[in-house]
Amino acid sequence: MLDIKLIREKPDFVKQELAKVGAQPEAIDHLLELDGRRRRLQHRLDELRAERTRQSRELARLSEQERESRRAQMRELSDTIAQGERELAALEQEVEAAMLELPNLPRPYVPVGSGEQDNRVVRSEFEPRKFDFEPRPHWEIAQRLGIIDFERGVKLAGTRFYVMIGAGAKLERALITWMLDVKIKEQGYVEVWPPLMVNSAMVLGSGHLPKFRDTMYRDVEDDFWFIPTAEVPLTNLYAGEILEASQLPIYLTAYTPCFRREKMSAGRDVRGIKRGHQFDKVEMVKVVAPEESDRELESLVDNAVEICRRLRIPYRVVQMCTGDLGFTAAAKYDVEMWAPGCQEWLEVSSCSNCTDFQARRAQIRFRREKNAKPEFVHTLNGSGLGLPRTLIALLENYQNADGSVTIPEVLRPYMDGMTVIRPRA
């Protein structure tokens, strides 16, 4: 959510920034009109209520007969107020709804652009491996090894589901545990095991509601939403709270399954494990003081990249232009791994500085000093990393001519010393 005061004071600036991210600047005019009506009504109501309180207190001192004589007129005043309150509530809801639809504004240093084609590769490492055979796509590798069963996944749940079996399941678990260990032991994150379902206030706080309602699974009986990412529970961990400056920065990490309907991507990436309805992810979230967030984004990217480096898989970091920031991000970097089988760069992490956008929605604040005014924190999030795509890159980069897959060195201790996954007899 944006700051309504900023919109009131610098509407032209806000419009200009919204245009950069591809939003409709006209929404601001409508919003200002609503907001003006809301404020005028609120002011009139405040005066009426003050008047009622004054008169009510007067009545308290009068005799029953005197009271009776003024009751009708008091009632009229009360009715006027009640009607105004209903109008105000409706207006407030309209303003709120309009505010919730506005995306975040970009940081000043983000390159202006209209879409993917304007993104910039800012760094990369490792040359793509030269194969002396035709590298296979991961679904072929996995099927030959018998570590991913696509047919039975469909049988159990439906399309976009798969089953990992034997060394595949173990490799998934090894990746999760290893990534968490790096986050916790080396990068200063606190491990969290959050609920996988949250209530609607939390999904609103993270910015997934109302706009991305259709992309999430939910329980129809109760107010439960399956998390599309651990960003939701982690960012909301301190929702509604006022933190002390000494508590910041807060670094959180969690491994969780994530659930997505993928309705908007119907028909895309249907092969393999690139885009499932359920997938594993190790997530990182930072809660920081506003002046730190730009710097913290850089280190968040470093934290994600470190996983790629240790796996020794070719990767690149892409800086998103204003047109590709998405709804909540004010600045964003994607980390992509090269998949030689699929012949594409796979987004394994997306690191965002959400500035105070989520903090406003979720009311996460902090005090610089004991009796200082509360200020909104800045929140950041990034994958560290997404499992399926990391696994794709791993299988495709570490495949051998005979169909076996070498296990990266860093993972061997987590695989009971296994060095190669070979086809099952």
Place this chain on the structure above:
RNA sequence: GGAGAGGUGGCCGAGUGGUCGAAGGCACCAGAUUGCUAAUCUGGCGUACUGGGCAACCGGUACCGAGGGUUCGAAUCCCUCCCUCUCCGCCA
């Protein structure tokens, strides 16, 4: 799922229709004071919106789990819901 108890400011805790945003205590902050860690005194000490000073301030309104209702007036009465605790039932 059933029965009972309860949800008040950072915490504890009063308040059962009328100057209650809410006593008191603790904690915290500022100052004063006592020549030791510490004690004592005074003052301050919620959030949001809003009007004015357009700054350190002064005023208005809202908020006592949430939402409705009764009333001239509700933290206080009524209804619904949510949550916590205790007991019972059920269950992985």
